[in-house]
Amino acid sequence: MIHRALSVFLLSALIGLCVPAASAAAPLRLATTTSTQNSGLLDHLLPAFHQATGIEVHVIAVGTGRALRLGAAGDVDVVLVHAPDAEARFVASGDGTRRYPVMKNAFLLLGPPRDPAGLRQATDAADALRRIAAARAPFVSRGDDSGTHKKEKSLWQAAGIQPGGPWYVEAGQGMGKVLQMADELGAYTLTDRGTWLAYRDRIGLVPLVSGDPRLDNPYAIIPVNPRRHPHVNYPAAMAFVKWLRSPEGQGRIADYRLHGEQAFTPTAVRLAR
């Protein structure tokens, strides 16, 4: 114990000397998914939030799985993620206080325009995956335990297929990188609509399957429980939750356009417009 206190003291003394004084208000640490960052949504929201509240947000963009683990470890103050089952476990275990729905978009199955596996004839998302597996057509998986990866795994399960083999590429990368890889490989992949809109001009993949209710993609924000982690910046987390769910925050989400199309649909309030 003394040892630990001493090492903490020495380290802080050493580095504290060389660190400029921190800004007055503690920043809010937000762990979120690569889809909210790569789609450009956060760059659209955070400056307005900062202006409204004076709170600076430090964004750590990782997959949903890692974002929730960062929250459970108390390394961040709030998480903005998209994996309802994992979110429910996060709240039930006491790591998060409550799940607040914020917005949604949809997942799409993308593929090369010549569509070697015939996804255009698929009846639904599960059937589409069965066609990919039957044709052994290349498919790039996020492979990073992100919300999109969790969704993909549940779709394979619904299709009754255990994907594997040389045609199934597990990238272990963020959404944007996976879109580029799938594009380079002429492969199929599952993406959220927001990131696809942001990349549409840069890749040759086209959406082949959409509209299946299984492809819904709801996002929620969950503050990390201050009773479990007393050091978290709970007031700032709640300020962010309230702002995102306020007419202003929801309006800004609805306003966000990528190539002229709405990327996310707000779900917290019904907007009168």
Next chain:
Amino acid sequence: MNGIGQAFGEALGLLLSGDRALWEIVGVSFSVSLRAILIATPPALVVAYLLAWHRFPGQRLLVSLFETLLALPAVVVGLTVYLLLSRRGPLGELGWLFTQPAMIIGQIILAFPILVAMAHAAFRALDPHALETARTLGAGALRGFATLSREAQFGLGAAVVAAFGRIIAEVGSSMMVGGNILHYTRNIPTAIALETSKGSFAQGIALGLVLLVLSLGLNLALGWFRTREAVTP
């Protein structure tokens, strides 16, 4: 391909127009790596000096340990620092994960073996009588260190430049423990990784050019130190 040429043109535009977002990232890189090298250098030189000029048990083992650590992968350092600084880790109460101090710690660990190994070589290259001469002139331990450091200044300078070159370009540790937070822990290498993943190559190329020019400068400095070292009697 037209895309590369276009991205290259945009990159030069960003650099020359003094794009604020770009230069802010460059600023983060320098601020973090300079602080890391400032903290790491004095203790590393003392360790190198002791290893070069004092006999004690385990000395040879320590020298080879530092030489082994030269090849320490940045991601391993990142993982170690991450585990230490996470709220669940032994130093969690500091709350330093995803901050600049966390990046500085990672870079100190990366720089230290380079500083020690190169400074050790520089000290060893000195005339073995130098220390004795200093001692006969009545120099204590501290004076002896100061005298020999002056003798070896060009070799030591080369060590600092080489270590700085390593840490300013490393991405593994900074990404893991810094978190790539805009305006705060996003430095040149992590920004290049992000911009590439976003497919916006212009900023990535611009930052890559900054790193290239920087390492050219560092290498020229290194060469200058080496020639000076060679002519110093």
